[in-house]
Amino acid sequence: MRVLVTRPRPAAERTALKLAAMGHQPVVLPLMQAQHFAGAVRAGFERRHDAIAVTSAEAVHALAGLGPALDAHLATPFFAVGSATARAAAELGFADIRVGAGTGEALAETVAGLLGPETGSLLYFAGLPRADGFEHALRERSIDHVTVECYRMSPVGHAPGTLPALVQSGPFDAVLLYSRETARRLVALLRESGLDCADVSARYLCLSASVKEVLPAGVAADVAAAPDEKSLLSLL
Structure with missing residues (x-):
């Protein structure tokens, strides 16, 4: 699966390595620093x-x-x-x-x-x-x-064309969200890019219920059984 990793560096790179070892295709796009x-x-x-x-x-x-x-x-x-x-x-x-x-x-x-x-x-x-x-x-x-x-x-600055370019060949299979602030930044970037959540992915995987609360109503989002990365990645 093609998976968007939104967490800050350097943790994003560690997650990307885990995803690659699982056979997935990670794409790193840190939204906070x-x-x-x-x-x-x-x-x-x-x-x-x-x-x-x-x-x-x-x-x-x-x-x-x-x-x-x-x-x-x-x-x-x-x-x-x-x-x-x-x-x-x-x-x-x-x-x-x-x-x-x-x-x-x-x-x-x-x-x-x-x-x-x-x-x-x-x-x-x-x-x-x-x-x-x-x-x-x-x-x-x-x-x-x-x-x-x-x-x-603090938010990482991305040009409005960043997300559209990443989904030019199609939406991600999943987006990983680790914090409320990251979810807020993603929603803002979607708005700036003129995209809906469905344009980027059909699945949003959240570390906790409080992260999911930030996403727009109706978005397909799953919450990890426990607030840790192992549980989050198991949703894949």
Whole structure:
């Protein structure tokens, strides 16, 4: 199958390799790109904290920008939203990793197993824009936390003729969507290109139900059984 991969680089290239190994024909078209804030990371680690949390692998990549200065924090309990984020943290050298069930709300429940009201402080490295589910769930549990915005996802500029050129020989068999912001950017690019969703693909595969919500009503979209890439690719 011919599959459009919309996630940011370099993750898009890793996904493309997986798709090729599965016998598919991947086409990479990143719609968002990350800007890391190294200064915010350094300032964040200067705050008192008993544990660290992230809800995306991109936040882990932002932490990597700290270089050798990160070594002093690698033994701190580290809460990761899911298995992919946990793997990225392990590759960076974090040793005490607690893995959530894939959502911000579930991660807050995992955090509550270690921290509670007046029993410690959490340092949450987050991106912009983001959903507020994790922070809302922390507040509901009265868990002391500080949010450090360590990266921003920005749209990648594409000429209006980019998508029409990619579907000149016919629509894709599937489009992979990993985030709400990517889905929003795709809808905007479709509008700028004068295309409908059906012109690009008959199937849109979404990492979560919240991603699907961004697509226009009536679009044929499937949601992964779990918010991870393995589940997403299994829809193919």
